[in-house]
Amino acid sequence: SQQGEEDPQALSIQEGENATMNCSYKTSINNLQWYRQNSGRGLVHLILIRSNEREKHSGRLRVTLDTSKKSSSLLITASRAADTASYFCATDPYSSASKIIFGSGTRLSIRP
Amino acid sequence: EAGVAQSPRYKIIEKRQSVAFWCNPISGHATLYWYQQILGQGPKLLIQFQNNGVVDDSQLPKDRFSAERLKGVDSTLKIQPAKLEDSAVYLCASSVGWEIPVNTEAFFGQGTRLTVV
Numbered sequence: 001s002q003q004g005e006e007d008p009q010a011l012s013i014q015e016g017e018n019a020t021m022n023c024s025y026k027t028s029i030n031n032l033q034w035y036r037q038n039s040g041r042g043l044v045h046l047i048l049i050r051s052n053e054r055e056k057h058s059g060r061l062r063v064t065l066d067t068s069k070k071s072s073s074l075l076i077t078a079s080r081a082a083d084t085a086s087y088f089c090a091t092d093p094y095s096s097a098s099k100i101i102f103g104s105g106t107r108l109s110i111r112p
Numbered sequence: 113e114a115g116v117a118q119s120p121r122y123k124i125i126e127k128r129q130s131v132a133f134w135c136n137p138i139s140g141h142a143t144l145y146w147y148q149q150i151l152g153q154g155p156k157l158l159i160q161f162q163n164n165g166v167v168d169d170s171q172l173p174k175d176r177f178s179a180e181r182l183k184g185v186d187s188t189l190k191i192q193p194a195k196l197e198d199s200a201v202y203l204c205a206s207s208v209g210w211e212i213p214v215n216t217e218a219f220f221g222q223g224t225r226l227t228v229v
Contacts, residue, residue, distance in 0.1 A: 004154075031216065042116075042203065042220040043155070088154050090218075097167045098143055098207065098216040102154035 004089045004103030012109040019076040021106040023089030024069075030092040032065055033100070034074050037086045046074075046087075051094075076108075084110045114138065118204050118221035126229055130192035133224045135204030137185070142209030143167075144181055145218060146189050149201045161187065162209065194228045201225050 004025040013019050023032070031050045035043040049056045049065045049072070056063045062075040076083055088105045092098060117136040125131050137144050142163050147155035158177065159169040163184040172179070176195070181187040191198055205218040 033217065035220075042222045043205075043218075045217045045219070048217055092216050097160070097162065098209070099157065099160060099168060100145065100205075100207075100216060100218050101157060102147075104154045 004091055004101070006087070006089060006103045006106040008106060009104070010107045010109070012111060013079060014111050015079055015081060017079055019079050019083070019108055019110075021074045021087050021108070023072045023074070023103055025072075025089070025091050025103070026070065027091075028094035029067070030094055030098075032063075032072050032092075033090045034061075034063060034072075035088045035090060035102075037088065037105075039085075043088065079108075079110050081110050081112055084108060116204055116206055116219050116221035118202075118224055120224055121222065122225050122227075124227045124229060125194055127196055128193040130190065131194055131226065132188050132190045133202050133204075133226075135187045135189070135221060137187070137204070137206030138219055140208075141206035141219075142184070143207045143216075144187050145203075145205040145207075146179055146187070147203040147205065149203055149223070151200070155203055158189070191226075194226075196228050199226055199228045 004023045007022045033048045034046045037043045047058045060077045065072045086105045090102045144161040146158045149155040158172045159179045160167045161181040164181045179189045201223040203223045205220045207218045
């Protein structure tokens with residue numbers, strides 16, 4: 001079963017704009033991660049945020065975590081054509097043995 | 113460092129045949145995952161190993177799927193017999209291990225695309 005649900009399912013924006021994707025999950029977590037998947041390729045880890053953290057930055061990426069609402073958001077600033085991909089949140093449920101459970105993903109398209 | 117290696121990249125089989133996938137994780141990674149990703153969906157965890165022991169296989173269809181991790185390193189996933197609904201990409205991933213649960217960054221292989229006809 002899927003732990004997380006991303007919103008929106010698909011997003012199309014103009015190059016240079018910011019893209020925001022949201023993730024909601026069901027159970028308490030140890031951490032939450034975001035991954036990118038280009039068409040036909042494997043998943044690439046982007047960023048991990050721990051349950052005791054509220055915000056984290058990595059380059060053009062900004063991730064927030066609200067454990068009270070069981071939600072996270074991924075912001076990509078100044079989008080580029082190369083950012084076109086599917087983005088997945090993945091949770092490590094509390095009391096699990098480092099399980100990584102993926103959501104359904106957001107398909108992001110960047111228009112030139 | 114070398115990444116997660118998977119083979120084959122593509123496989124086409126007829127229903128009721130059997131198939132096996134192989135995965136070589138990153139050296140030193142104790143945890144190994146197998147995921148099934150159906151087109152348009154997120155990866156679904158099938159089985160998780162810690163060294164050569166199974167940590168979670170709750171979503172593995174055990175009547176037809178089996179997996180093992182040889183000597184806590186390489187792993188194989190087998191389907192016997194295959195059904196049409198098994199058509200998917202099978203992804204292998206590895207991570208350092210559960211001794212550091214807050215650092216469960218997983219590294220993925222390119223996957224095996226299985227088509228059952």
